[in-house]
Amino acid sequence: MKIITFPNKILKEKTEEVKEINKEVKELVKIMKQIMQENNGVGLAANQIGKNLAIFVAEDKNKIHTFINPKIVKFIGKEEIVEEGCLSLPKIWGYLKRYPEVIIEYQNLFGKKKKMRAKGLLAQIIQHEIDHLNGELFIDKAIEVFKIE
Numbered sequence: 210m211k212i213i214t215f216p217n218k219i220l221k222e223k224t225e226e227v228k229e230i231n232k233e234v235k236e237l238v239k240i241m242k243q244i245m246q247e248n249n250g251v252g253l254a255a256n257q258i259g260k261n262l263a264i265f266v267a268e269d270k271n272k273i274h275t276f277i278n279p280k281i282v283k284f285i286g287k288e289e290i291v292e293e294g295c296l297s298l299p300k301i302w303g304y305l306k307r308y309p310e311v312i313i314e315y316q317n318l319f320g321k322k323k324k325m326r327a328k329g330l331l332a333q334i335i336q337h338e339i340d341h342l343n344g345e346l347f348i349d350k351a352i353e354v355f356k357i358e
């Protein structure tokens with residue numbers, strides 16, 4: 210499986226709730242983790258590999274977390290300008306505003322409801338990936354976008 214890149218319209222579609230965490234979903238998550246690592250990414254949403262489901266994976270401190278049906282329930286602090294890139298937008302970077310800390314509710318691979326408070330880079334990744342699941346890309350809200358060679 211390959212990473213879908215801009216301007217493929219799959220990236221602009223809102224993803225659907227995962228109703229049952231079955232074998233296919235578990236296999237999909239495994240593939241997502243592999244693809245993310247092979248491409249040196251720190252986050253990947255299911256629609257970036259063409260699956261229209263509300264799932265993303267994120268790496269933090271050498272651990273990969275799986276978020277199923279995630280929802281940010283609280284944004285904490287004042288928005289800050291950060292730099293961001295995306296595996297679906299090769300060679301494009303930009304500046305945009307993100308909250309320094311968020312609280313996210315989600316299900317894990319076993320279907321268990323979880324809540325996590327994340328800050329710093331992980332909070333940024335979470336906000337980026339939630340945008341993907343809503344069909345939004347960081348360039349849609351960037352203050353400035355630039356190309357690197």
Ligand SMILES: [Zn+2]
Pocket residue numbers: 294295296297337341
């Ligand atoms: Zn992205």
